[in-house]
Amino acid sequence: MPATAVPASAPDPGTLRTRSWWGWGYADAHPDDAECVALGSLLPGTLARPLPIPRVADLAIDRPAVTPPPALAHLVTADPHARAAHAMGKAYRDVVRALRGRPGRLPDLVARPHGDRDVADLLDWAGEHGVAVIPFGGGSSVVGGVEYRGDAHRAVLSLDLTSMNRVLEIDTGSRSARIQAGALGPVLERQLRPHGLTLRHFPQSFEFSTLGGWLATRAGGHYATVHTHIDDFVQSLRVVAPAAAGASWRLPASGAGPSPDRLFLGSEGALGVITEAWMRVQERPRHKASTSVAFADFHRALDAVRALARSDLAPANCRLLDPGEAALSGASRDGSAVLVLGFESATAAVGDRLATALDLARAHGGRGTAPLPGSGAPVDAAVSAWRSAFLRMPYLRDGLARMGAVVETFETAATWDRIPALIDAVRSEVGAAALKATGHRATVNCRLTHVYPDGAAPYFTVAVPGRPGDEVEVWDDIKAAATEVLHRHRATVTHHHAVGRDHRPRYDLQRPEPFTLALRSAKQALDPHRILNPGVLLD
Amino acid sequence: MPATAVPASAPDPGTLRTRSWWGWGYADAHPDDAECVALGSLLPGTLARPLPIPRVADLAIDRPAVTPPPALAHLVTADPHARAAHAMGKAYRDVVRALRGRPGRLPDLVARPHGDRDVADLLDWAGEHGVAVIPFGGGSSVVGGVEYRGDAHRAVLSLDLTSMNRVLEIDTGSRSARIQAGALGPVLERQLRPHGLTLRHFPQSFEFSTLGGWLATRAGGHYATVHTHIDDFVQSLRVVAPAAAGASWRLPASGAGPSPDRLFLGSEGALGVITEAWMRVQERPRHKASTSVAFADFHRALDAVRALARSDLAPANCRLLDPGEAALSGASRDGSAVLVLGFESATAAVGDRLATALDLARAHGGRGTAPLPGSGAPVDAAVSAWRSAFLRMPYLRDGLARMGAVVETFETAATWDRIPALIDAVRSEVGAAALKATGHRATVNCRLTHVYPDGAAPYFTVAVPGRPGDEVEVWDDIKAAATEVLHRHRATVTHHHAVGRDHRPRYDLQRPEPFTLALRSAKQALDPHRILNPGVLLD
Structure with a gap:
């Protein structure tokens, strides 16, 4: 059965909601002022009233330093709101910079290409003009x-891929789909659904991140075991770089x-623009x-959980919350750690696997009961609490940020021999750094x-009342302590959040020298004018 | 529990047997003349008597064009037998070149380094002298x-890593082992066994190939599903290149x-020498x-088998033999195709998985019965026949080569939408090419x-009486037809046999242009004198 082209469909209703330019997700999903105050009360020492929601109109925005050529003008905007919304990502330090009216350097222009040709033309123009x-x-x-x-470049262009958001072809016989890189999670899932297919890549950012972003950052997805990163679901990649363009074979x-493909997975836009991929759905x-x-x-x-990872059970979800995390998400109220276990299958009942996993957990002192086997099993209350908290958490982080709190996460991975000492060291040393930076216990x-x-892969959450006005500095001090502990324990600077610019110093030290030489020379060959995402991965 | 150093142990008894310099495996395992004649009778049109076993003494061997410096002399030999045994691999075309007294260019010297320092010193010397x-x-x-x-180099050094053959450290808690690249399959398994561990990488060449070779060629191993290549079992690699050396983090x-690591996996010695790896055991x-x-x-x-690959059953073995292959291996005598199915687990009984798989196969018209569940289940006769034939096959190939037959294999992989047409096309077009080249039906x-x-991943075996004296040319004609079919069907030039020099023309066409630029520049940066395995992957 050959691959079939998929016709374009109406836009996803979700795309009609307004995205926040300064904070996580949809503007209408942010906690209101009263909820912010309530959140703040959980962290004594935070502000009495929330910082106001920042407005683009209050930013001092320069005129763009360059003008696009007439042939590309239809793809490019200098609209201040678009420029502000493309100035930064959504880290805590991005949110507080926006709240404090000091966002990172705004791009001069935002371009929205409709296909590979547009991307190549924009790269050509940018290369010629030092953009x-x-x-x-x-x-x-x-x-x-x-x-x-x-300020090494004359101007900055944000290349927004989200207009390239279609599932172009589906090969049901090979269970694969050709998907444009700019498709947000719900946008691509909505196009796969009529075919009975799904990519099943559900990071916390699912609604607000794209296939191309997942691929360029080696995103961690839905599965807690076996195929944990998007990498394993890639059948072929198409890349447009300043010096060459092409696709790997399916x-x-x-x-x-x-x-x-593995050289471009994780290349974070520094080696080329991933424009589409055939994905294993x-x-x-x-x-x-x-x-x-x-x-x-x-x-x-x-x-x-180590025993579970070594069994043949392959749970889709196998997340272990420490007592603090379990309490925060409402999954536990008695000081227990909580393991959230989930199984799923398209072909066979999973009750037996769940029961076996539960036996294994009990053999290590776990207390839990299996729901009734079968597909209609009721969802455990702790699982339900954790799931809701998981999706709501970034919004709450922004609410706490408005209350002057420093709230952020970081994550890593290490071999089992290092895990217990690593977790203990992070708790104590990051706690000490936070205390030193703020005077508060974190x-x-x-x-x-x-x-x-x-x-x-341990994932840490830090929350502490900040020093009003110095939130970025406070977080940078805490983050420096965190990356120092990770590095000393030879735990990776990131398991699935990418390197970006924030992780560069430690990444440079972690990367083995032969690969550094190879990566540098690949960058030079593919991006001779050094215009692609300068500062990520390499200088 | 920290990693523990593993003391050196006595050499493996297997290493005391004599390896054949011209053919597969151990010299004492070759079919004798009578067995060769019996094999030849299976292919009417082959010779009446086997070609004689070639002798190193009959080769015209030049003196080495270079002499190693005194500081490295203890690592290097110019012994004619060693040079002849390192002149080629073990493809059919290598075997017949040896049988016909026309092996490839012999290396001038063979070096056996004992560690990274030796490797680096040898590379330094070679780079300085154009070796x-x-x-x-x-x-x-x-x-x-x-x-x-x-003849672009002044001399050729074969860098034999097999003296670097130890399991250096074991981290039971993280189920990992640090293994030197030169360890042959049985040598590393023998060192892991006392710890209750195994790498479980069992290619057909298991006895005669090394960890470093597996890594450098992205070898396919034991598992027919999920983790099929060695790549997935790599925790960290150490690489020594002319321009840099270093290891990735565990x-x-x-x-x-x-x-x-993924840039060096599959680099076939062109970017650096893999000297050791932490492997997931x-x-x-x-x-x-x-x-x-x-x-x-x-x-x-x-x-x-497609349905099995999509189930959650993850069979370790899931090999489908077409009627000809099944008959050849003795797995079937009635013209049936035979699926060899195997399950294994360190933690749980596998009888249920086997039974479910069997149900699934039966739903697609399969006829088979499950052995008694449990670990002591008797091995199916067809499975047993297939296993014996699998390990004996390369020896039989060489016996047939001595009878003037052309017998070789090639393999590929493609998406399901292409598999049926691909297999049909290979059968007809490769058969036609063989007929044209030899006048015999293949x-x-x-x-x-x-x-x-x-x-x-389909794997093909071709057998046809050759044209005495022209075996290489006949095979090259057949192989050209084979790679042409694969290329036309967009099936990879190799699933797990690597590119080497034989697959270069099609590999060059298959490799996407952005990666070509990156690979070329990485080669230039890591191997500036272009001494490393010249001609594989790139010119």
Whole structure:
């Protein structure tokens, strides 16, 4: 059965809602002032009243330093709101910079190409005129991945790919789909659904990030075990770079030389613009079951998830919340750590796998009961609490930011031999750094988001009342302490949040020298004018 | 639990057997003359008597064009037998070139480094003196990966890594082991076994290939589904290149930039010498079950394996033999296609998975019965026949080569939408090319060695009486037809046999242009004197 072209369809209703230019997600989903005050009361020492929501009209915005040529003018805007909304990602430090009226350097222009030809033409023009080009998907970077820093370029163009958002072809026989890079999560899922297919890549940013962004940052997705990153679902990539453009062949696997795709996965827009990909999609799961398991002892819970990662059970969800994280999300109220376990399948009932996993967790001191087996199993209350909190969390972070709190996350991965000491060290040293920077005792919570036979990916949340007006400096001090601990424990600077500009110093030290030489020379060959996302990965 | 150093142990008994310099494996395992004649009788039109086993003493061997410096002399030999044994890999065309007394250009010297320092010193010396360096593991390449062609270098050094063969450290807690690249399969497994661990990478060349060779060629291993290539078991790589040396961090996963390891996996010695790796090892399986399923209709069998690849069952073995392949291996005598199915686990019984898989196969017209569930299940006769034939096949190929037959394999991978037409086209067009080249009707058999949700890896065997004295030319004609069919169907030039020199023309056309620029520039940066395995991957 050959691949079939997919006709264009009406835009997703979600795209009609207004995105916040300064904070997470939709503007109408932000906590209101009263909710902000309530949130602030959870962190004594924060402000009495929320900082006002910032307005683009209050920003001092220069005129663009360049004008696009007439042939490209229809793709480009200098609208102040568009420029402000493309100035930064959505890290805590981005949000507070906006709240304090000091966003990063605004791009001079925002371009919205409709296809590869447009991308190539824009790159050609930018190369000729010394204009930096920052590929931009959903703009949800939390590592300074979509902003410009410095002044080495004459002007900055934000290359917004979201007009390239179609599922172009579907090959049901090979369970694959050709998808444009600018499709946001819900936009591509909506186009796959009529075919009974799904990409099943559901990062926390699902609604506000694009396929291209996921690929360029090696995003962590839905699955807590086995195929944890988007990388494994890539069948072929199309890349447009200043010096060359082309696509890899559609292949289920290949041993012909180093993987061409793996060099562009994680290249963060520095080597080329990913414009589309053939992705390995899946049938929609018909069988699901999930439950939670409580552990009085966090270290025994670590042993349990390690055993689960080594079993053949392959849980889709296997997230371990430490007591603080469990309490914060409402998954536990008695000081227990909570393991959120979920199984799903398109082909077979998953009740047996869940029951076996539960047995295994109990053997390590876990307390939990299996829901009734079968696809209609009721969702465990702790699982439900965790899920709601998971999706709402970034909005709450912004509400707390408005109350002057410093609230942010960071994540890593390490082999099991280092995990217990690493988590302890992060708790104590990041806590100490926060205390030193603010005079307040910080909350430092941990969850394991992804687990492997040989290690795990801990994800930390820090919350502490800030120093009014110095929030960025306070966070930078805390983050410096965090990355120092990770580095000392040889834990990666990022498991799935990418390098961007924020992680550069430690990434440079982590990257092995032979690869540094290769990456530098590849950058020079593909981007000879050095216009592509300057400052990420390499200088 | 920290990683523990592993003390050195006595050499493996297997290493005391004599390797054949001209043919596959151990010299004492070759078919004798009588067996060769019996094999030849299966292919009417072959010779009446086998070609004699070639002798190194009969080769005209020049004196080495260079002399190593005194400081490196203890690592280097110019022994004619060593030079002859390192002149080529073990493809059919290598074997017949040896049989006809026309091996590829012999290396001037063979070096056996004992560690990274030795490797770096040898590369320094070679770079200064324009000596090509061909990294050599077990020498089992079937794609011209370990020979020198042309005359652009003053001399050729074969860099035999097999003295670097130790398991240096084991981290049981993280189920990982640090293994030197020159360890042959049995050598590393023997060192892992006392710890209850195994790498479980069992290519057909297992006894005669090394970890470094597997990594440098992205070898396909034991598993027919999910983690099919060695790539997925790499935690960290150490690389010594002329311009830089270093190791990636040990990480279960990371999203920090493009994967540094994936650029060197598959680099075939052209970018650097892989000297060691931390590998994800496994507990030894305690539960195994296997069976075979017969199919009257090969196309329905294709549907069955596709469904199996899309189930959650993850069979370790899921190899589909077409009727010819099944008959050849003794797995079937009635013209059926045969699916060899195997499950294994270190943690749980696998009988249920096997039974479910069997149900699925039966739903697609398969005929098979499950062995008794449990770890002590008897091995199905067809499975047993296939396994024996699998390991003996390369020896039989060489026996047939001595009878003047042309017998070789090639493999590929493609998405499911292309698989049926691809297999049909290979059968007819390769058969036609063989007929044209030899005047004989060829046997062209197919098996699927690895299966994926989005595609599969077909593996073809060709056997035809040759044209005495012109075996290389005949094979090259057949191979040209084969690669032309693969290319036209957009099937990869190799799924797990690597590119080497034989696959270069089609690989160059298959590789996307952005990656070509990156790879070329990486080569220039890492190997500025262009001494590393010249001619593989790039010129």
